[in-house]
Structures are given as C-alpha cells and as structure tokens.
Amino acid sequence: TERMPTRKGDFIAIILREMMNAxxxxxxxxxxxxxxxxxxxxxxxxxxxxxxAFGYKYGEDPNWGESDRWSYSIRQPSLLNLFILERGxxxxxxxxxxxxxxxxxxxxxxxSIKLETxxxxxxxxxxxxxxxxPKTYKRKETAEDVVLLHYDTEHAAQHDLLAxxxxxxxxxxxxxxxxRRPTAATIKAVTEMLLGGDFxxxxxxLEPYETDPRPIKAFAWPLIVQAAGLTRISGTKLxxxxxxxxxxxxxxxxxxxxxWNRWLKTTLxxxxxxxxxxxxQTGRGKRxxxxxxxxxxxxVGVLKKCPPNRWVAFDEFYRYMRASGILLEVxxxxxxxxxxxxxxxxxxxGGALLASRYMMVFLFEYAATLGLIDLAYxxxxxxxxxxxxxxxxxxxxxxxxxxxLMYFRLNNLGAWCLGxxxxxxxxxxxxxxxxTVLPNxxxxxxxxxxPADRIVLEQFAKQASDAIWKIQSEQLLKSVExxxxxxxxxxxxxxxxxxxxxxxxxxxxxxxVGKIKQLKDLGTARLIEVADPAVATLxxxxxxxxNLCLPAGETHIVVPVKSETIFRxxxxxxxxxLPPSE
Numbered sequence: 001t002e003r004m005p006t007r008k009g010d011f012i013a014i015i016l017r018e019m020m021n022a023x024x025x026x027x028x029x030x031x032x033x034x035x036x037x038x039x040x041x042x043x044x045x046x047x048x049x050x051x052x053a054f055g056y057k058y059g060e061d062p063n064w065g066e067s068d069r070w071s072y073s074i075r076q077p078s079l080l081n082l083f084i085l086e087r088g089x090x091x092x093x094x095x096x097x098x099x100x101x102x103x104x105x106x107x108x109x110x111x112s113i114k115l116e117t118x119x120x121x122x123x124x125x126x127x128x129x130x131x132x133x134p135k136t137y138k139r140k141e142t143a144e145d146v147v148l149l150h151y152d153t154e155h156a157a158q159h160d161l162l163a164x165x166x167x168x169x170x171x172x173x174x175x176x177x178x179x180r181r182p183t184a185a186t187i188k189a190v191t192e193m194l195l196g197g198d199f200x201x202x203x204x205x206l207e208p209y210e211t212d213p214r215p216i217k218a219f220a221w222p223l224i225v226q227a228a229g230l231t232r233i234s235g236t237k238l239x240x241x242x243x244x245x246x247x248x249x250x251x252x253x254x255x256x257x258x259x260w261n262r263w264l265k266t267t268l269x270x271x272x273x274x275x276x277x278x279x280x281q282t283g284r285g286k287r288x289x290x291x292x293x294x295x296x297x298x299x300v301g302v303l304k305k306c307p308p309n310r311w312v313a314f315d316e317f318y319r320y321m322r323a324s325g326i327l328l329e330v331x332x333x334x335x336x337x338x339x340x341x342x343x344x345x346x347x348x349x350g351g352a353l354l355a356s357r358y359m360m361v362f363l364f365e366y367a368a369t370l371g372l373i374d375l376a377y378x379x380x381x382x383x384x385x386x387x388x389x390x391x392x393x394x395x396x397x398x399x400x401x402x403x404x405l406m407y408f409r410l411n412n413l414g415a416w417c418l419g420x421x422x423x424x425x426x427x428x429x430x431x432x433x434x435x436t437v438l439p440n441x442x443x444x445x446x447x448x449x450x451p452a453d454r455i456v457l458e459q460f461a462k463q464a465s466d467a468i469w470k471i472q473s474e475q476l477l478k479s480v481e482x483x484x485x486x487x488x489x490x491x492x493x494x495x496x497x498x499x500x501x502x503x504x505x506x507x508x509x510x511x512x513v514g515k516i517k518q519l520k521d522l523g524t525a526r527l528i529e530v531a532d533p534a535v536a537t538l539x540x541x542x543x544x545x546x547n548l549c550l551p552a553g554e555t556h557i558v559v560p561v562k563s564e565t566i567f568r569x570x571x572x573x574x575x576x577x578l579p580p581s582e
Contacts, residue, residue, distance in 0.1 A: 162252055290330060311407045311408070363408060524560070535576070
C-alpha cells in the first residue's frame with residue numbers, strides 16, 4: 001500500500017530495504033517461477049551466472065522480462081533482475097556478495113551435472129529429412145529408422161599401427177613435402193592395409209550430391225606416425241625412424257599410448273581443417289583460431305569423465321561439457337570463417353557449431369583411429385541440421401564427413417591411455433596359423449594373406465605360386481641393405497606359423513646373421529691418388545696424419561670425410577696440398 005516514489009534515489013532505497021531484509025527476501029524469492037529460482041541458485045553458488053551453461057543444463061533459459069524488438073535490452077524487466085544483476089561492459093551477470101550471504105540461508109545448492117550413459121547403444125536411430133512433393137509444391141517431412149554402423153577399435157588400431165609401419169618400411173607411403181599430408185595413392189594403399197578397411201566401406205550407392213565420408217583412418221595414420229616420431233621424411237617418402245623400427249617389435253598398445261600423447265601436442269594438423277566447407281581457415285580467419293593443443297586438452301578433460309565401457313551419445317557429451325561451464329573456443333574471430341561466401345556466410349554466432357564439429361573430427365578421426373573409443377555412427381548425409389540457418393548451407397547435405405557420429409564408448413585401451421586405469425592387458429585374440437614353414441625354405445600359405453603380411457613376406461621371400469613362397473638369401477640381403485632386421489623377419493615367421501622354425505630354416509637365418517656381422521659401414525671416405533709412391537708412404541706414416549688416413553695400395557690414400565678438414569690442415573704443414581678435383 002506504500003506509495004511508490006518518483007525520485008530514482010528513493011526508489012533504489014526501497015529496493016535495498018526489501019532485498020536486504022531476510023524475511024522479505026525469501027518472500028520475493030517465492031514469487032519467482034521454478035526456472036528463475038534455479039537461475040538464482042546457480043548464480044548464488046558460483047562467481048557469475050553462466051547463461052550458456054544454464055541453458056544446456058536445464059534445457060531452457062530463465063525469463064528476464066520483455067525485450068525490445070532487437071533483443072538488445074530489456075524493456076519490462078522481470079523480478080529475476082533484482083537477484084542477478086548485470087555489470088560491466090561485458091554484461092556479466094552475478095549476485096552481489098552481500099545478497100549472496102542472505103540467499104544462501106534458504107536457497108538450496110543446485111544439483112550437480114550428470115552425464116547420461118547407456119549399457120548398449122540403440123540398434124537404430126530415427127532420421128528425419130525433407131523431400132519435395134511435386135503435387136503440392138511443398139516440402140514433405142519423412143522419418144525412417146536407420147541401422148547404426150558399429151566399430152570396435154581396440155584390436156583394429158593395434159593391427160593397423162603395425163600394418164602402416166610395415167607399409168612405410170616398404171617405401172610405399174608418400175606425403176606432401178609442404179603439408180605432410182598423405183597423397184591420394186598413399187591413402188589408397190593405407191586403406192588396403194587396414195583391418196576391415198576404413199570406418200566407412202566404399203559405397204557405390206552414394207548420390208553425387210551426398211557427402212562421401214572417406215577417408216578417415218587412411219588419412220589419419222600417416223599423420224599420426226609422423227607426429228609420434230615413428231618416421232622421418234626423405235623428399236616426399238616416409239621412412240621409419242629408429243623409434244619406428246623398434247615399434248615393429250614393441251607391444252603395439254604401448255606405441256599407441258605414446259602416439260596419443262604426442263598427438264595431443266602436435267602442430268602438424270588443426271583438426272578443424274578437415275571440415276572442408278568452413279572456409280577462411282588459411283586466410284584471414286587463421287589468426288583468430290585458437291591453439292589446437294589447447295582445444296584437445298579441453299576435450300580430453302571431458303572425455304576423462306566418461307565411465308569406461310559405457311556408451312555416450314555425442315550430443316549428450318557436448319551438452320554435458322557446456323552444462324559444466326566448459327567452453328571450447330575454436331576461434332576468437334568466428335566472423336572471419338564462413339560458408340560459401342565471406343560477406344554473407346560468416347559464422348559469427350557459430351561458436352557452438354565450430355566447437356561441435358571440431359570435437360567430432362578429434363574423436364572420430366584420431367581418438368577412434370588410435371583405438372581409444374568405439375563408435376556407433378551413420379552415413380553423414382541429412383543427419384544434422386544445426387548449420388541450416390547459416391547463409392550458403394542450403395545445398396549442403398552435411399557440414400562434415402563426421403556428422404554421422406552418434407555414440408561412442410571409452411574402451412579399456414582408452415581408459416588406460418587417459419590415465420583412468422593404471423594397467424592395460426590386451427584382450428586375448430585368437431591367433432590363427434596363416435602359413436607353414438617347411439625345411440626346404442618354402443612358406444606355404446593356408447589362405448589369402450593380409451596385405452600387411454604380404455609386405456613383410458616380400459622382404460625375404462619370392463612368390464613361387466598362389467600359395468607358396470620361397471625364402472631367398474639374395475632377397476633377404478637386399479632387405480638388410482635397406483635397413484630391415486633379420487631378427488624381425490625370423491620373429492614374423494614364428495608368430496605367423498605358430499611355433500619354432502624347422503632346424504634348416506633356423507640355421508639359414510643364423511648363417512645370414514653371421515655373414516652380416518663380417519662387414520661394417522664406417523661411413524663415406526675420399527680416395528686420394530698420389531703420383532709418387534714414396535710421397536704416399538710418407539703421408540700414410542706421418543705421425544700427425546697416420547690416424548686420419550689409410551693406405552690403399554702403393555699410390556692411393558683413403559681419408560674419411562669426417563677427418564678431411566683436419567687432414568688438409570696437417571697436410572699443408574707437411575708441405576703438400578690437396579687441390580680441388582677436376
């Protein structure tokens with residue numbers, strides 16, 4: 001019944017009196033609706049009110065009042081504005097500290113964020129899409145249940161790692177010297193080596209306008225092994241580094257763990273680059289992109305919260321991240337990134353779109369390829385429509401090849417790589433004997449060989465018929481010259497034939513090893529011809545030079561390249577000089 005004042009100062013005094021009185025404050029709190037009360041609770045028990053996180057946590061925004069036409073300011077504020085105040089130029093919302101103290105007496109703490117998980121993923125997913133009805137000239141919505149593709153990655157990754165390393169060892173992996181990305185021929189070769197092929201099989205039924213999701217694993221592996229330090233590059237060809245050669249016989253899960261940790265820090269690739277329709281990434285938009293290593297750390301921090309061996313919907317994973325107040329910022333200047341055309345297709349306001357697609361690439365192409373997560377997914381066409389309101393997206397059936405990611409599961413290997421488990425024991429796999437080694441050095445295949453096995457066998461054997469290979473010393477010695485290990489070849493035969501090798505074969509390999517030890521490459525040297533045999537003898541036996549060179553017949557001297565500079569210097573002091581070669 002109190003008459004409202006007209007002066008601003010008097011009006012503020014009434015508000016202070018009402019809001020700082022504990023009894024009145026609780027009454028005003030009771031006048032808020034349920035969502036507004038939850039907003040106050042979130043703001044009371046946090047430094048500031050995170051509007052984005054609140055929306056993802058509760059599925060709707062609180063009522064702040066009636067806004068003007070452009071939603072720039074509130075014309076008719078709601079009661080909520082007396083509890084949560086907007087402050088500063090950045091329009092941060094928070095509850096004043098003195099008001100917080102009073103509210104905590106009766107405002108309950110908000111519930112914690114919960115990540116919803118499943119024991120098993122659904123067999124099918126309902127997909128809606130629009131078609132044009134020529135009779136009514138209108139769009140018609142159609143819904144159908146589509147069967148999910150399923151891929152367990154733990155064993156496949158361990159097989160694929162070794163297969164790719166063997167392909168590299170055979171000299172069949174090339175990359176761009178500038179970008180370090182695999183060539184088209186390499187992608188095809190890697191695909192043939194992968195256990196079961198790439199995540200998506202070749203699909204001849206794809207329409208020309210539909211997004212072809214391949215390649216994923218075949219593109220990722222050549223980059224992963226480079227980032228892990230398992231290779232070095234010679235021109236455009238990848239070669240195994242000493243670490244990569246050791247990985248051929250090391251437990252593959254240990255190498256995968258190392259590769260995963262190295263990938264988290266690599267600058268070899270920004271995963272967002274794989275979303276080809278988002279343009280500007282190599283132009284003006286590049287300067288606004290955040291560091292990929294920082295983004296990966298953010299995603300991994302949320303991934304660690306996923307319980308092992310439980311399925312998580314990708315949309316739920318993203319909701320949980322945002323509801324937890326975690327913001328994955330891909331670009332600080334999203335308006336410099338665009339679809340189709342820069343002036344109209346800018347992604348200003350597309351922070352969630354950039355974050356979700358970045359996460360899809362990181363999870364689908366790298367976490368899954370390395371065997372950390374299992375997947376349940378669809379072909380990407382017409383699965384998501386979160387990009388549809390952006391200019392230039394009308395003709396797109398998908399924003400990326402990864403749009404079909406629906407569910408994933410952190411497996412035992414992933415839990416170990418992320419530090420969720422202290423130990424990892426590879427699950428037992430049924431080992432099949434794929435060939436028999438005979439005493440006459442024949443290798444008889446019991447069936448078609450995997451491409452990776454064929455590549456190793458070609459290092460020391462020649463194919464004599466469809467099922468028979470002949471171990472040959474000349475072929476083996478050529479491989480040794482190329483840097484291959486005899487012990488690796490012998491181990492390969494043992495593991496693929498199911499036991500010890502026949503005695504004649506074991507002796508064969510032992511003799512080869514003995515012959516290899518007879519010779520040692522000491523490096524490059526310079527051969528010098530001396531006209532007078534007496535001068536050659538003088539130089540070769542001079543006290544200051546004899547440790548830097550070796551006599552080679554009566555009129556020649558050999559000087560190692562590493563000793564050439566000091567040899568020339570001391571030769572001059574002796575009164576002789578080695579002129580430039582003609």
